[in-house]
Amino acid sequence: MDAKRSFLGTGWGFPPQFDDITSAVVMISDVEDINSSLGILLATRQGERVMQPTYGCNLDELVFEPLTTTFKTYIKDLIATAILYYEPRIDVNKIDLDDSEELQGKILITVEYTVRSTNSRFNFVYPYYKTEGTEIRK
Template identity: 30%
Template sequence: MNTTGDYPQVGTGWAFPPRWLPPAAGGRARVQMNDGAAHVAQALVLLLRTGIGSRVMRPGYGAGVDAHVFEPRTAASCHRLAEDVRRAVLLGEPRVIVDDVTARLDPAEDGRVEVAITYRIDRHRRPTSLVLPFYLAGAS
């Protein structure tokens, strides 16, 4: 699905995880690509799942959310997690405008915190949301 026409400014890249497509008749195998809004959403997930300092050539890239794993499940730890996510997206993904980042405890699953990011790819478009689960220490 080609969506570059909708968002020409975001570019095209490899889909993650990398997957090889079968070769066309007599052709070569090629890597699956993505573009548009899907490309940006996938880049956000990669950014948030990357630990700060884990990329040699970009040591400041990542969210550092792994530092929150052993924190108690409190409103204060949710606030710190949301602020780390907001900072990571603002610094690591220049193609988006962040409207809101919230983190809330999931009452149905112990230790799970849902982080919702409301963002826009273009300042004139409707916001899009991305919700990622993170896990903290058990109830305090």
């Protein structure tokens, strides 16, 4: 869809990139823009944005918590609330946590959603890493 006519939104890609030929900012639109916005929302700490101090999820503060059923419910509620306030283009249908790779330090957060204006269903998978990424080999 033409970026100038996109009714779901158009924004800068993240991380920002520039076209080699025109030196213009690479823009993303529609569902790709929504998925990028969800990724940014889940990766942002509250207080990080000066003009929107409550934007974000603070998932990084939860790294050392035990992965109990209560804690999984808390994470789902935290994500659903953040999406409710900061992503008005979608309705969340379901949030799942796949902890099958927990021992490797990775939890997959799947957000199934419906785009309000088109009534189309999509999903977004966010990899939440419980361990810090380093290039140190043992």
